[in-house]
Every structure is written in C-alpha cells, then in structure tokens.
Amino acid sequence: MINRRKLLSLLGVSPALLATSNASAAGDKHKKDAAPATPPDPKFVALTPKGTPPPVMRFAMAPRTISNLDGKTVYLVDTGFMAADVMIREVEAWMKQNMPSITTVSRRKAGTYPEDDPKLWAEIKANAAACIMAIGH
Amino acid sequence: MGVPSVPIITKAYLDLAKSTAAQRGMPTLRIAYTVHPIWGLTAEQVRAFLDTNDPISNRPFMKEVIDGLTAPLNAEDEKTGLQPVSPGPATFGPDTLDNLQAYFMNNQMTDYMPIVVPTEAKVAEMLKGTSHKPDEVAGRTGRTANGAYEYTVKQVAVNAVMAGCDPSYFPVVLALAASGELALGGSTTSFGYAMVINGPIREKLNMNYGIGALSGFAQPNATIGRAWSLLGKNLGPGSVPGDTYWGGQGNNINYNNCVIVEDEKNSPWTPMSVQKGFKPGENVVSVFSGWDMRMGHGAKGAGSPEPKFDEQIGSMFATLARMFNCVVVLDPLTASALKDQGYDTKEKLQQYLWKTYTVTAKEYRESFLAHVWIYPRALKGEEPMASWWKLPDDAPVPMWPKADNIELVVCGGQTNAFFQVANMNYGRSFSIDKWM
Numbered sequence A: 001m002i003n004r005r006k007l008l009s010l011l012g013v014s015p016a017l018l019a020t021s022n023a024s025a026a027g028d029k030h031k032k033d034a035a036p037a038t039p040p041d042p043k044f045v046a047l048t049p050k051g052t053p054p055p056v057m058r059f060a061m062a063p064r065t066i067s068n069l070d071g072k073t074v075y076l077v078d079t080g081f082m083a084a085d086v087m088i089r090e091v092e093a094w095m096k097q098n099m100p101s102i103t104t105v106s107r108r109k110a111g112t113y114p115e116d117d118p119k120l121w122a123e124i125k126a127n128a129a130a131c132i133m134a135i136g137h
Numbered sequence B: 001m002g003v004p005s006v007p008i009i010t011k012a013y014l015d016l017a018k019s020t021a022a023q024r025g026m027p028t029l030r031i032a033y034t035v036h037p038i039w040g041l042t043a044e045q046v047r048a049f050l051d052t053n054d055p056i057s058n059r060p061f062m063k064e065v066i067d068g069l070t071a072p073l074n075a076e077d078e079k080t081g082l083q084p085v086s087p088g089p090a091t092f093g094p095d096t097l098d099n100l101q102a103y104f105m106n107n108q109m110t111d112y113m114p115i116v117v118p119t120e121a122k123v124a125e126m127l128k129g130t131s132h133k134p135d136e137v138a139g140r141t142g143r144t145a146n147g148a149y150e151y152t153v154k155q156v157a158v159n160a161v162m163a164g165c166d167p168s169y170f171p172v173v174l175a176l177a178a179s180g181e182l183a184l185g186g187s188t189t190s191f192g193y194a195m196v197i198n199g200p201i202r203e204k205l206n207m208n209y210g211i212g213a214l215s216g217f218a219q220p221n222a223t224i225g226r227a228w229s230l231l232g233k234n235l236g237p238g239s240v241p242g243d244t245y246w247g248g249q250g251n252n253i254n255y256n257n258c259v260i261v262e263d264e265k266n267s268p269w270t271p272m273s274v275q276k277g278f279k280p281g282e283n284v285v286s287v288f289s290g291w292d293m294r295m296g297h298g299a300k301g302a303g304s305p306e307p308k309f310d311e312q313i314g315s316m317f318a319t320l321a322r323m324f325n326c327v328v329v330l331d332p333l334t335a336s337a338l339k340d341q342g343y344d345t346k347e348k349l350q351q352y353l354w355k356t357y358t359v360t361a362k363e364y365r366e367s368f369l370a371h372v373w374i375y376p377r378a379l380k381g382e383e384p385m386a387s388w389w390k391l392p393d394d395a396p397v398p399m400w401p402k403a404d405n406i407e408l409v410v411c412g413g414q415t416n417a418f419f420q421v422a423n424m425n426y427g428r429s430f431s432i433d434k435w436m
Helices: A004-010 A016-033 A084-098 A118-127 B011-023 B043-050 B061-070 B097-106 B120-127 B153-163 B167-178 B219-234 B309-319 B332-340 B346-356 B361-366 B370-379 B385-389
Strands: A043-047 A056-058 A073-078 A103-108 A130-136 B005-010 B032-034 B081-083 B091-096 B137-144 B147-152 B192-198 B258-261 B284-295 B326-330 B358-360 B396-398 B406-410 B419-431
Touching (some): A043 B097, A043 B120, A084 A130, A084 B061, A103 A118, B091 B097, B137 B153, B147 B153, B153 B167, B153 B219, B167 B284, B192 B219, B192 B419, B219 B258, B332 B406, B358 B361, B361 B370
Parallel strands (some): B192 B258
Antiparallel strands (some): A043 B091, A056 B081, B137 B147
C-alpha cells in the first residue's frame, strides 16, 4: 500500500498539491459561512525608520569682485575622474583661442577622486582669480 | 577655497550635484552642465560641445562658465549660518496596515517588497533583543562638514522589524549599524555588499552555513541581510536613484546582500574573526563591499577528475577588477582538498595565490578604473602602487597590494566541492556580543 503523498513524489509531482486541495476546500467552506459585513480594518501608528540628519552650515560663495577675466589667472582642475582630463585640456584650448588675455594653469587634483587636496586649494587661493573644475564622467 | 569657482558636471548628475551642494551648505552653487557621458568622446567632440549650449540652462556653455565666475552674487548666494535639517515625521498614521505598507513603499523607505509594518508594539518587541537603551546612539554614517547622520538603537530596531527579523537577530543588525558601513552605497558601478558571521551565535540563531547557505533557506540569513540594505536606505542620506544612488544597472545582491556564515566546525582553517584579531568564541560580523560574487564553474580546470583548486581559484582572478579585492568562499569539501594539497593554513594559500596569479604591468596600468583609482595613489607615492606603476610593460604585478587582500571563508553544504569568488574589499570586523 502506498500513500498519496509518496505516490505524488514518485510521479514527480509536488506533495504540496495535497495541501492546496485542502486549502481550497477550507476556503469554500469559509465562503459559505462568511458573515455578510466585514468589520473595518484596525488602524496602527508606524514609527519612522529614518536616521537624524546633521545640520547644514550655509557658506557664502566666494565674492565675485571682477566683472570679467581679462588679464587674470584661471586655474583649471582635473579631479582625476573619467574624461576630466580631456575636458580640462579642451577648455584650456578654448580659452587660448577665445579669451587669449587669460592665463590658464592646469592642475590634476592629488589622490583618488573623493579625496581632498588642501595644498592645491591653497595654491589656487594664492594665485588665481577664478577656478574651473572638471568632475568628469 | 575663497576663489570664484564653477564645477563642470555631466547632466546625468544634476540631482546629485544639487543635493550635494545643498548638503555642503551652498545650495545655489553655480554649476555648468555638459552632455553625458563625456568619457569616450574624442577631444574634437568635447571641443565641439564647448561651442554649444549647456543642456540644463540652454545657454551657451562657456558663457555659463564665465558668468558663473563673474556675475554678482545675490542675497541667497551670500547666506550663511547653521540650518537644522528635519528628519521628517517621527510617526505615520494611524492607518490600516495596508495603507501604511503602501505609504512606506511610495516614500522610498522599503526595497519594494512587503515589509513588516513597524508599529510601536513590534518595535518594542525588537528592542527586547538587546540590553542597550532605545535612545542610545547606535552609529553614524554619511559624514558631512557638520557631522554625520546619526541613529539610535530604536531607529535601527524599526528597520530590523521592517526586514522581518526576529528580536534574537537584533544584536547582529546593531553591529552592522554600528559599523557605519551601510549597504546600498552609491557608485555608477553598482556596489554590492557582503558580511561574514563567526561565533556561536550562528548556532544560536539557526543560521544556515550548510546546503544553500547563500540562498533563501533560513530566516536569519535572509532577514539580517535584508535589514542591512534597509539601514542603508533609511538611516543615512538614503538611496534615491539619481540623487544618492546612481548605480548604472543596479545590483541584485542589494536585495539582501551576501550573508556568509562561516562553517567553523568543518573548516580546516582558522575562522575569519580570529584572523581579524578576535578571540575564538566571540561573535563577530565582518563587512565587505565591492561588486559581485561568481561561481568557480568557469575556472580553468573546473570539472577535472583530479581538481587542483589552488589553480582553479587563481584562474578566476583574470575575471576580477583591481579596484576591489577578493573573497573566496569555499565549500568545506574544497577547503579540505586544499588542506590535503598542503595548504594547512589560510595564509599559505593566500601567499600562493598572490604570488602566482599576476598580470603584466601593462595590463595593470590599463585595467578597469586604474586611471582613476590606482594612478592617483601611485602619483601620491603610496606603495606598492607607486613602484608597480613604473615597472616595465612585461613585469609581473600581483592583482592586489597584499596577500591578505585575498580573503578566504568556508561555507557550504558539502554536496560538491565548489567555490565562489567575490570581487569585494574587506572593510572591518565588529563585535556582535557588544550589542547583546
């Protein structure tokens, strides 16, 4: 004598079928006995999963004290990310052609792209009227 | 810096650029946008673009740059001072569970699979899984100039409830939260994350390190991994596509991360936690970040009747990138075979693999992201990158800076001698016991 569960297994059919048929029968019975009116769903308060952000310190942008860049030094900074070098080279070429009175200085930021480079920022502050930085990508 | 500056950013990162500028305190920062991507364009194409319009402002691109450097500031540009940032409401509802479920999903607080709604009662139950006070700071992430995102034990508990964790798992989730290294970080390359769990907690929680260890066959493996991604989504700056998440194709691992529970009993080697300086018997979670995990079935010599697993593992290195290191996950059968080959410690195998499976210096310099990740470190004089970068083209170079950049961990059901290789970096190891 072989039971139904074992037989289904031998035929390669999931014994879970048995559970399904029982569940359907139970469902039908439940439908027949169900009360016509359903009570309203209960209500709950849920808590936020969010962390607490730090405050933001607002900084003013560097003052724009000159109305044009004629005769000034502009630093062009390559962050080291993809294609930032190409962008800086072409901006430099564009400036030489279209704004020849500007002196351009190209620099590659030290370290990998997320790293700070305070030495370069100090150099720019000491020498430049403005800075253009290509982030790349 | 104190000098008028304009960053040039590709238009794909408009949201990221704006939100980063705001978070750093300069919401009106003047930015000039280019087409995207510029990587792959010729110099001539880039030059031609400079004479066209900024795709966001629709004004001539170089005029946008020059005006950004010279046009007078307005009152908003000159604002200074500390501004608090609201974390949003502390509670939602009262509402039905179905509506709350929808609210969490529609407000990007879930992984788009059903959650357990974190009611006060459910969270209180979760908090019983630790002796720590609900309002104790559990960790910080997403550091900015003015501090970092901060979260309490209770805020971590909310996420653990949502993921479907049992309260007994909570110390593991707290250890992950305390790491500050939350899953779902941003990179266009679509990061993935993994953890290795050691210690008796593996048995206590009935974690799976046997058959199907990396699949969905055990509640703690499934839900602790899922909780890590929810922590990443909710406790820090979040993972909003285009803003704080920008993985090009995404990563399927992000759903619940790789939860690797080491089979310490059947491993012939020292557990990873002990390698990292913890005592045997301590409960520890080690975190990893990187890209992916791949089966060793494509290895050279795979399927051979007399397998040499050291050679098979080494042959897989050719498929890995160098920005991240390597984690080899070995079934106990594979680990035992390697021990029989003479590798009676993990260190011996690490040394062999590191010394033997090299690339040429030319390949090293031309490898994926070497220009943005290895070259800048070489330029700064960081060793061994600085020396390796200068080697002749055909000189051999190891895949990663140190032999222990190749991590080994044992887990699997011993149904066959297989292994998997992950292109991931070890981060740090954290005590779970501390959070019990």
